[in-house]
Amino acid sequence: MRKKSISLGKILGIPIGLDYSWFLILFLLSWMLAVSYFPIEFKSWSVAECWTAGIVTTIMLFVSVVLHELGHSIVAIKYKIKVKQINLFLFGGISEIAGEPPKASAEFWIAIAGPIVSFLLAVIFYGLQTITVNLPFLFGVFKYLAFINLILAIFNLIPGFPLDGGRIFRAIVWGFTHNLHKATYIAAMVGRFFGFFFIFLGVLQIFNGDIANGLWIALIGWFLESAAMAQLQQQVLEEHLTGHTVAEAMTNDYAIVPDDTTIQEVMDNHFLGIGRRSLFIKKDNQFIGLLTLHKIKEVPADKWAYTKVSDVMISHLETQKVDVNTPLWDALTKMDKNGVNQLPVMQNNEVLGVLSRESLITFLSSQGLWGNKKVA
Numbered sequence: 001m002r003k004k005s006i007s008l009g010k011i012l013g014i015p016i017g018l019d020y021s022w023f024l025i026l027f028l029l030s031w032m033l034a035v036s037y038f039p040i041e042f043k044s045w046s047v048a049e050c051w052t053a054g055i056v057t058t059i060m061l062f063v064s065v066v067l068h069e070l071g072h073s074i075v076a077i078k079y080k081i082k083v084k085q086i087n088l089f090l091f092g093g094i095s096e097i098a099g100e101p102p103k104a105s106a107e108f109w110i111a112i113a114g115p116i117v118s119f120l121l122a123v124i125f126y127g128l129q130t131i132t133v134n135l136p137f138l139f140g141v142f143k144y145l146a147f148i149n150l151i152l153a154i155f156n157l158i159p160g161f162p163l164d165g166g167r168i169f170r171a172i173v174w175g176f177t178h179n180l181h182k183a184t185y186i187a188a189m190v191g192r193f194f195g196f197f198f199i200f201l202g203v204l205q206i207f208n209g210d211i212a213n214g215l216w217i218a219l220i221g222w223f224l225e226s227a228a229m230a231q232l233q234q235q236v237l238e239e240h241l242t243g244h245t246v247a248e249a250m251t252n253d254y255a256i257v258p259d260d261t262t263i264q265e266v267m268d269n270h271f272l273g274i275g276r277r278s279l280f281i282k283k284d285n286q287f288i289g290l291l292t293l294h295k296i297k298e299v300p301a302d303k304w305a306y307t308k309v310s311d312v313m314i315s316h317l318e319t320q321k322v323d324v325n326t327p328l329w330d331a332l333t334k335m336d337k338n339g340v341n342q343l344p345v346m347q348n349n350e351v352l353g354v355l356s357r358e359s360l361i362t363f364l365s366s367q368g369l370w371g372n373k374k375v376a
């Protein structure tokens with residue numbers, strides 16, 4: 001799988017990842033601080049001092065964001081929820097938590113922990129600022145960090161999902177209604193509202209001549225809106241898949257070839273023209289692996305004539321598969337988790353069919369979710 005982030009090691013057993021987009025913000029923020037904020041605030045500073053302060057401040061902000069995320073993660077771990085990783089990207093940090101919190105109170109405390117950490121950091125940096133009045137460099141860095149951590153705490157408390165405030169809001173609605181679906185729906189709608197509101201504010205600022213800030217605010221708004229929308233779509237999808245099993249959505253449109261078939265043969269007979277994306281491989285009538293178009297692409301075309309499918313296939317031991325009775329939602333989650341587009345449907349090591357994203361869409365249209373538009 002393609003790696004989009006750099007690993008920075010682990011804290012409390014949680015892997016910390018740095019998305020490449022973070023470097024853009026590292027540069028932009030250091031630059032903004034070095035050429036605009038510090039020269040205005042501290043007129044006697046040299047260019048070198050402004051840049052050093054800019055870079056140091058940005059790195060300290062990065063540490064602050066990691067601490068904010070660790071706040072979420074530590075509370076999640078207290079509730080026995082696994083934290084997969086903390087990722088830092090263009091708009092800040094994200095703690096990737098496995099699954100939904102088990103109850104409203106867990107979600108509430110996990111969500112509020114981050115802003116509490118940011119608020120405490122603001123207080124600590126404010127304290128440091130007051131005792132370094134005679135040390136202009138440290139004073140300048142601490143002053144900005146106190147300010148930006150306070151902004152982080154307040155911004156994250158805006159009640160629009162997926163911001164922390166949106167999660168707190170969802171937890172409260174969840175606690176009162178005892179209905180997670182309803183709570184998610186309401187919180188995501190409010191999240192979309194705030195997304196559009198930020199886009200509107202950004203555009204307004206652009207028209208007022210503040211292009212850089214306006215663009216930034218509009219971009220954050222767009223990010224919030226699309227995250228809230230993705231949450232809504234997932235919700236609708238989950239509702240439509242709940243209560244159905246793999247057996248209802250799998251197809252029997254698959255092919256099995258013997259293990260000694262060559263790549264060239266399967267390309268000619270199964271992939272080209274027919275448009276199949278995967279094949280099952282058997283040996284002595286036993287399923288032994290899965291061959292995907294993706295895997296074939298790793299072999300140079302001039303070797304196809306004498307490379308056997310068994311040399312390129314994904315062994316059945318490594319193949320992600322599902323049982324006919326697996327709930328559809330679990331199967332889709334498995335596809336997403338493993339980054340695959342199809343899953344062999346098995347029973348007692350025998351192939352019964354394939355569940356693919358296409359077959360899921362076909363199933364959903366048959367359920368009236370897509371494609372059956374009413375014409376007046």
Ligand SMILES: [Zn+2]
Pocket residue numbers: 068069072114115156164
């Ligand atoms: Zn947070």
